[in-house]
Amino acid sequence: MSVSVQSEDFDVGAETVALSTGRNEVGAVATFVGLVRADKCSQVGAGTTAIAAMTLEHYPGMTEKALTEIVTEAENRWPLQGVRVIHRIGRLQPGERIVFVGVASAHRGAAFAACEFIMDYLKTRAPFWKKEETPIGGQWVDARESDDQAAARWARDS
Amino acid sequence: MSVSVQSEDFDVGAETVALSTGRNEVGAVATFVGLVRADKCSQVGAGTTAIAAMTLEHYPGMTEKALTEIVTEAENRWPLQGVRVIHRIGRLQPGERIVFVGVASAHRGAAFAACEFIMDYLKTRAPFWKKEETPIGGQWVDARESDDQAAARWARDS
Amino acid sequence: MKLELRYFAGLREALDCAGESVDVPASVATVADLRQWLSARGGVWEALTTQKNLRSALDRTMLVLHAEAQSTLHEGAEVAFFPPVTGG
Amino acid sequence: MKLELRYFAGLREALDCAGESVDVPASVATVADLRQWLSARGGVWEALTTQKNLRSALDRTMLVLHAEAQSTLHEGAEVAFFPPVTGG
Numbered sequence: 001m002s003v004s005v006q007s008e009d010f011d012v013g014a015e016t017v018a019l020s021t022g023r024n025e026v027g028a029v030a031t032f033v034g035l036v037r038a039d040k041c042s043q044v045g046a047g048t049t050a051i052a053a054m055t056l057e058h059y060p061g062m063t064e065k066a067l068t069e070i071v072t073e074a075e076n077r078w079p080l081q082g083v084r085v086i087h088r089i090g091r092l093q094p095g096e097r098i099v100f101v102g103v104a105s106a107h108r109g110a111a112f113a114a115c116e117f118i119m120d121y122l123k124t125r126a127p128f129w130k131k132e133e134t135p136i137g138g139q140w141v142d143a144r145e146s147d148d149q150a151a152a153r154w155a156r157d158s
Numbered sequence: 159m160s161v162s163v164q165s166e167d168f169d170v171g172a173e174t175v176a177l178s179t180g181r182n183e184v185g186a187v188a189t190f191v192g193l194v195r196a197d198k199c200s201q202v203g204a205g206t207t208a209i210a211a212m213t214l215e216h217y218p219g220m221t222e223k224a225l226t227e228i229v230t231e232a233e234n235r236w237p238l239q240g241v242r243v244i245h246r247i248g249r250l251q252p253g254e255r256i257v258f259v260g261v262a263s264a265h266r267g268a269a270f271a272a273c274e275f276i277m278d279y280l281k282t283r284a285p286f287w288k289k290e291e292t293p294i295g296g297q298w299v300d301a302r303e304s305d306d307q308a309a310a311r312w313a314r315d316s
Numbered sequence: 317m318k319l320e321l322r323y324f325a326g327l328r329e330a331l332d333c334a335g336e337s338v339d340v341p342a343s344v345a346t347v348a349d350l351r352q353w354l355s356a357r358g359g360v361w362e363a364l365t366t367q368k369n370l371r372s373a374l375d376r377t378m379l380v381l382h383a384e385a386q387s388t389l390h391e392g393a394e395v396a397f398f399p400p401v402t403g404g
Numbered sequence: 405m406k407l408e409l410r411y412f413a414g415l416r417e418a419l420d421c422a423g424e425s426v427d428v429p430a431s432v433a434t435v436a437d438l439r440q441w442l443s444a445r446g447g448v449w450e451a452l453t454t455q456k457n458l459r460s461a462l463d464r465t466m467l468v469l470h471a472e473a474q475s476t477l478h479e480g481a482e483v484a485f486f487p488p489v490t491g492g
Contacts, residue, residue, distance in 0.1 A: 013175075119266055285373070
């Protein structure tokens with residue numbers, strides 16, 4: 001497992017390839033890349049306006065801990081050979097990458113499930129906040145109920 | 159949509175990045191890479207033995223058609239911005255990549271679901287067959303019931 | 317009626333035949349009929365009815381097993397028989 | 405009891421405060437008590453009880469809302485308050 005919180009961009013190809021390199025039992029690698037949508041708009045009064053950029057704030061000291069706990073939970077639920085999580089912080093422009101989650105496993109079912117699980121938990125349990133830059137100032141992004149619902153799918157009775 | 163059947167390897171990073179480049183509405187890219195497991199063994203008599211390589215046979219003329227139909231079905235089910243499928247044929251050694259499926263969408267739910275759907279259908283509906291090389295000769299890989307079950311999850315009453 | 321037949325993977329090896337052009341009698345109207353007609357050649361060809369789960373495609377569209385009896389042949393049709401697929 | 409407090413995102417801006425060290429009276433025993441105690445400062449601090457869905461973390465572990473009353477503070481504890489997270 002490897003977790004990074006950084007302002008720099010990451011190399012999608014190198015990260016994906018590294019998940020299977022030298023690991024004999026890997027037959028499946030599932031990855032996810034989240035990006036700032038280039039058509040991203042922010043609610044401004046009654047209308048919407050295109051954003052110029054967004055800034056990602058986080059909770060230094062807690063962020064890596066929260067991501068590590070999420071990955072550990074995934075490793076407890078599925079037989080995984082490798083997991084990589086990278087989340088960027090700071091100012092990001094439309095079209096830029098925000099997050100990478102990559103999971104290697106012997107079989108595709110575990111790789112897909114764990115990758116989606118990590119993203120759903122990251123969205124609701126990792127301390128990141130997005131602020132969008134609009135022509136009339138900064139605007140904090142509201143949490144989405146659909147993200148809570150996505151995370152709730154993985155709940156267990158324990 | 160772009161579908162390729164080829165003997166050459168592919169560039170995971172370039173393919174993943176291409177799915178979002180120049181597409182304003184892409185906020186999520188989910189990818190899958192399938193590999194020949196380096197510890198892959200074949201059943202030989204009562205025991206198993208490591209394979210030296212595998213050869214992928216396909217049905218020229220039908221393969222691209224089948225893959226295109228699978229991707230079209232995915233595009234009908236989810237709002238997708240881009241889909242890329244690459245499947246290799248010919249002789250592949252342990253550790254080599256076999257298949258790439260990448261899906262771009264505005265949101266992660268659609269990207270994950272469509273990527274997994276395409277893999278499940280590809281496994282059961284695209285005309286590829288694997289033959290493993292063992293010390294005592296070639297051995298065709300048997301279809302797995304779990305792949306039929308995975309594909310059956312997506313069935314619709316229509 | 318003239319048909320183009322193709323065989324793949326383990327079945328191709330068992331038949332020692334990758335494909336052939338055949339002219340079938342009028343009694344062979346569906347893919348299911350064709351399967352029986354080929355099997356009636358005897359020997360290795362009996363695999364077409366005795367081997368479990370052998371699949372088929374008509375004009376490059378895969379058929380589910382119970383669809384073969386409803387899949388009507390036509391002049392120049394391309395029919396393929398093969399084991400369950402194992403790509404990906 | 406001395407505590408380290410941290411505020412994030414929109415709440416940090418509303419309070420105009422990223423963090424502070426406080427010494428709370430013995431009556432403040434849980435995170436829920438702390439939330440009430442801070443809100444009682446009045447003005448912008450009332451957001452801690454009036455703003456919908458504000459979350460908290462004790463010693464860098466996120467708490468669910470109903471867990472705050474069971475989350476006991478200790479000397480030197482780090483407590484953070486923040487809006488629902490929106491990363492990814």
